Amino acid sequence: MSCHEVARPSDEALGTAYRTVAVVGPPNSGKTTLFNRLTRLRQKVGNFPGVTVEHHTGYVRDSEGQEIALIDLPGVYSLTPKSEDEKVAVDVLTGQMPGTAKPDAIILVLNSTNLHSHLVLAARVIALGTPTLVLLNMADELRKQGGHVDVLSLARELGTPVALVSATTGEGIVAVQNFLNSAVGSPEPLELPVVGSTRGYREWAVRVGENAKYRRPATPVWTQRLDSVFLHHVWGSVIFAVVVIAVFQTIFAVGQPLSNLLQKFLDVTGTQLGSHLPQGVLSSLIINGVWKGTGSVLVFLPQILLLFLVIGILEDSGYLSRAAVIADRTMSRVGLNGKSFIPLLSAYACAVPAIMATRTIESKRDRIATILIAPFMTCSARLPVYTMVIAAFLPNRPLLGVFLGTRAVAMLGLYVLGFLMAVLTARLLKSTILRSKDAPFILEMPPYRWPTLSSLGLRLVDRGKAFLYRAGTVIMLVTLLLWAATNFPMHHGQPPAVQDSVVAQLGHAIEPVIRPLGFDWQIGVGLVTSMAAREVIIATLGTLNGIDPQSHAMDLQTALRHELTPAAAVALLVFFAFAMQCMSTIAVVRRETNGWKWPALQFSYMTVVAYVAAFAAYNIVGHFVR
Amino acid sequence: MIFNFIFGRHKKVHHRQSSALADLRVGESAIVSDLQLSPPVAEHLMNLGVVPGLEVTVARSGPGGDPRVYRVEGTEIAMRRDVSRHIHVELLGAPAFGD
Numbered sequence: 001m002s003c004h005e006v007a008r009p010s011d012e013a014l015g016t017a018y019r020t021v022a023v024v025g026p027p028n029s030g031k032t033t034l035f036n037r038l039t040r041l042r043q044k045v046g047n048f049p050g051v052t053v054e055h056h057t058g059y060v061r062d063s064e065g066q067e068i069a070l071i072d073l074p075g076v077y078s079l080t081p082k083s084e085d086e087k088v089a090v091d092v093l094t095g096q097m098p099g100t101a102k103p104d105a106i107i108l109v110l111n112s113t114n115l116h117s118h119l120v121l122a123a124r125v126i127a128l129g130t131p132t133l134v135l136l137n138m139a140d141e142l143r144k145q146g147g148h149v150d151v152l153s154l155a156r157e158l159g160t161p162v163a164l165v166s167a168t169t170g171e172g173i174v175a176v177q178n179f180l181n182s183a184v185g186s187p188e189p190l191e192l193p194v195v196g197s198t199r200g201y202r203e204w205a206v207r208v209g210e211n212a213k214y215r216r217p218a219t220p221v222w223t224q225r226l227d228s229v230f231l232h233h234v235w236g237s238v239i240f241a242v243v244v245i246a247v248f249q250t251i252f253a254v255g256q257p258l259s260n261l262l263q264k265f266l267d268v269t270g271t272q273l274g275s276h277l278p279q280g281v282l283s284s285l286i287i288n289g290v291w292k293g294t295g296s297v298l299v300f301l302p303q304i305l306l307l308f309l310v311i312g313i314l315e316d317s318g319y320l321s322r323a324a325v326i327a328d329r330t331m332s333r334v335g336l337n338g339k340s341f342i343p344l345l346s347a348y349a350c351a352v353p354a355i356m357a358t359r360t361i362e363s364k365r366d367r368i369a370t371i372l373i374a375p376f377m378t379c380s381a382r383l384p385v386y387t388m389v390i391a392a393f394l395p396n397r398p399l400l401g402v403f404l405g406t407r408a409v410a411m412l413g414l415y416v417l418g419f420l421m422a423v424l425t426a427r428l429l430k431s432t433i434l435r436s437k438d439a440p441f442i443l444e445m446p447p448y449r450w451p452t453l454s455s456l457g458l459r460l461v462d463r464g465k466a467f468l469y470r471a472g473t474v475i476m477l478v479t480l481l482l483w484a485a486t487n488f489p490m491h492h493g494q495p496p497a498v499q500d501s502v503v504a505q506l507g508h509a510i511e512p513v514i515r516p517l518g519f520d521w522q523i524g525v526g527l528v529t530s531m532a533a534r535e536v537i538i539a540t541l542g543t544l545n546g547i548d549p550q551s552h553a554m555d556l557q558t559a560l561r562h563e564l565t566p567a568a569a570v571a572l573l574v575f576f577a578f579a580m581q582c583m584s585t586i587a588v589v590r591r592e593t594n595g596w597k598w599p600a601l602q603f604s605y606m607t608v609v610a611y612v613a614a615f616a617a618y619n620i621v622g623h624f625v626r
Numbered sequence: 627m628i629f630n631f632i633f634g635r636h637k638k639v640h641h642r643q644s645s646a647l648a649d650l651r652v653g654e655s656a657i658v659s660d661l662q663l664s665p666p667v668a669e670h671l672m673n674l675g676v677v678p679g680l681e682v683t684v685a686r687s688g689p690g691g692d693p694r695v696y697r698v699e700g701t702e703i704a705m706r707r708d709v710s711r712h713i714h715v716e717l718l719g720a721p722a723f724g725d
Contacts, residue, residue, distance in 0.1 A: 026673075077673035114701050117675045202677045216700050227686060227695070227702075237689045325688045325695070325704045332706070338693075440667060440709045441693055444674055445702035 017062060018104040018180060020069050022092055024125055025109030026118055027075035028446045030137040034109055034167035035072040036458045038176060043072075055088070056462075063181040071103065077117075079124040084364060093128055105131040107176065112136035112164060113147060113217050113447075119205035122158060132160045133179040139164040139171055141447070147217030154212035168452055223318075223447040230322045240326045243319070244345060247310050255349065256380060258302035266295040281487070284495065289483035294476065300584060301464060303380070304353040307346050308463045309456060311357055314342070316451035320360070321443055328441055334423050335430030337363075337441040340370040344422070347377035351585045355592055356463060365434045369426055371589055372602050375580050376422035378415045384535040385576050386414055392557035393569045417577050421609065467588070479532055486529075503528060517575065517611070518568025518618045530581045567622035571614040579610035647682065647696070648711035655683040656715035658698075663712045671713075675701045682715065 025031035035043075039058025056072040073092055074085035081087040088097070095102025108125050110118035115136070126132050136142075136149060142164075155162040163175035229235050270291045277283040314320045320342060328338030339361045347354035354374045361367040378386075396405045485503040487495040495501070507525035514524050526537035541563065542556050564572060580586065580603050589599040650656055658678050661668040675698040676682065685697040693706045 077670065080669060114675075114699070116699055117673065117701060120673065199672065199677055199679075202672065219697070219700055219702070223702075231686050231688050231695065233687070233689045233691075321704070325693055328688075328693050328704075328706065329690045337706075441704070441706045442667070442670060442674070442709060443693075443704045445695055445704055 020101050020103045021105045022071045022103035023107045024073050026077050029109045029111040030167045031109040107133050109135045109137050112138050112142040116205050120201045134162045136164045140166045145217030148215040150213040157208045157211050220447045226448050255303035255306045259299045263299050289480050305460050307353045312456045312459050313451050318446045318448040321445050334426040347374040350379050351375040352588045355588045369429045369434045373422040373425050375585050376418045378418045381534040392560040517571045517614045531583050534581050566625045567618050570621045571618035574617040575610045575614040580606040644716050646711045647713040647715050648707045650684045652684045652687050656717050659716045660714040674703050675699050
């Protein structure tokens with residue numbers, strides 16, 4: 001078997017060395033796994049100018065130690081620039097992407113277990129005339145399931161070097177290094193079908209496959225067995241529900257304590273750090289500004305990483321595609337499809353990772369719609385606010401014995417409220433600005449596979465970095481502004497009492513606007529500071545009332561009762577259910593949509609909805625409760 | 627049976643020659659003849675392997691019967707009824723069972 005070697009049509013190792021090499025391949029071809037194997041952590045994420053499509057650039061060295069940039073392009077089935085992903089791929093490959101050099105060579109990754117479909121893409125890529133290495137990935141699966149392909153014949157047919165590899169096991173990967181080391185010339189012109197139709201290409205692909213003695217492997221037995229359970233008309237739904245609850249439970253039962261632990265650690269180290277610094281403005285800036293600012297970003301990290309770990313396992317194993325099929329029926333009722341389900345589920349933990357998880361939705365309009373409704377889901381940052389306000393105003397009476405009390409019902413009601421508004425908004429968006437006809441639910445079902453540790457690990461590093469770098473900068477800036485607003489104007493180098501600070505003036509300034517909701521200036525201050533994270537409003541109200549929230553939880557409840565009428569308390573809960581009081585979310589939406597248009601629209605919409613609903617709640621409840 | 631008879635939902639499978647993919651039952655196979663869909667959708671399906679002339683099998687049906695999973699040349703593709711009813715197929719010679 002010579003399939004571990006690069007099979008070349010002719011042995012001309014000429015030409016200059018490559019500097020930029022594009023990695024192209026259809027979705028589910030294992031392209032990203034291969035890219036990760038080649039570049040490991042030596043990669044960076046970036047957006048191409050003007051599009052939301054993200055790409056990774058990784059670096060490898062050739063035998064002479066020269067650095068070669070590998071560009072991982074989005075997964076595409078063809079090069080007809082219809083979707084944004086395909087347009088990006090075509091622009092980069094033809095050198096029309098501003099800021100990106102035309103690649104000197106192309107590594108084309110195909111799934112060897114599905115060669116006929118993927119050869120169609122090969123024809124189009126090779127026709128570009130750039131030196132190309134064709135990698136037939138998943139060699140191990142092809143062999144295991146009784147498939148076969150003659151690499152030498154295929155190389156002759158395609159006029160390019162061809163290698164049979166497995167990105168998961170590393171088999172045959174040496175072929176890539178050989179290709180990068182000895183720059184081969186451009187491929188000989190390929191005899192392509194004259195008709196540019198997909199059907200014509202397909203017939204060509206079948207003929208080429210026959211000449212290369214390609215034998216398609218059988219559908220893996222295990223995939224069929226698992227699907228007969230996971231897509232079963234009864235068990236499918238049951239397992240789906242169990243998976244959903246497990247994801248939910250992991251985030252709350254594991255992620256929340258981790259976040260709390262991290263918060264405690266940051267508090268303690270902050271205090272320690274403060275004791276070593278001379279008292280004054282600088283110490284306050286470092287501890288209350290920089291340290292707390294960094295902390296407010298960091299505490300999201302455990303939940304984000306955990307969520308991406310769970311989603312990563314579901315995605316890499318192939319279950320996510322099945323979950324999308326099962327969720328599709330329900331999601332279609334609100335005009336979305338099954339692919340939006342997991343991001344929306346994640347949003348119950350935190351909207352930030354949820355919005356990052358929408359990348360799996362191919363239709364841009366559906367993706368934006370999902371991003372726009374995600375913050376309506378009751379995230380974990382709303383919980384402390386809900387708990388505190390409900391505890392302050394609602395006595396806990398049992399409704400169903402020990403199982404259900406009035407407070408639990410109130411809490412559940414707020415979850416339902418957020419969900420209903422998300423559904424309503426989705427319908428509104430999908431019937432107006434985000435109406436789409438051309439994105440029906442068509443989803444390839446990959447065979448089930450074991451997720452690999454390296455792929456999961458790299459994804460976590462990638463997502464963690466993306467969150468810390470991009471969202472972190474904006475959040476830090478706003479936290480510093482908030483610090484300045486609470487610490488100025490200074491009197492003799494001392495920060496003012498909170499009621500004299502800029503933030504209090506801000507509270508007073510917005511008081512006329514929030515008066516109709518039953519809120520006074522102190523709540524106004526809380527609404528401003530809660531932009532850092534929703535639960536910050538509790539600490540703020542505590543400070544404004546001269547109470548340390550950590551040690552006097554009961555007193556804070558008393559203070560809340562003093563601050564708000566019952567009707568205003570309901571209005572506050574409703575406001576928090578709907579408002580986009582979270583700069584991390586705004587920062588992430590900006591990053592994921594590559595502009596300020598969508599976050600601005602979303603923030604305005606959610607604020608208006610929150611204001612109107614809180615106003616209605618204040619007046620209706622005020623009518624019944626004194 | 628009576629319900630189906632009265633409401634006309636009973637389909638006489640073995641009399642059909644050409645039909646929509648959505649009308650096939652789980653386990654049945656047919657040859658794709660035409661994709662009556664907008665060019666981008668048709669193109670996407672053909673890239674996945676749903677090409678006129680190829681055999682397609684209804685692999686399984688999800689809970690609720692929609693979407694369903696179809697198998698073409700070893701690839702499994704899930705699609706909703708609103709797509710599969712626009713895919714025309716020619717039935718294979720084998721007589722339908724049940725009925």
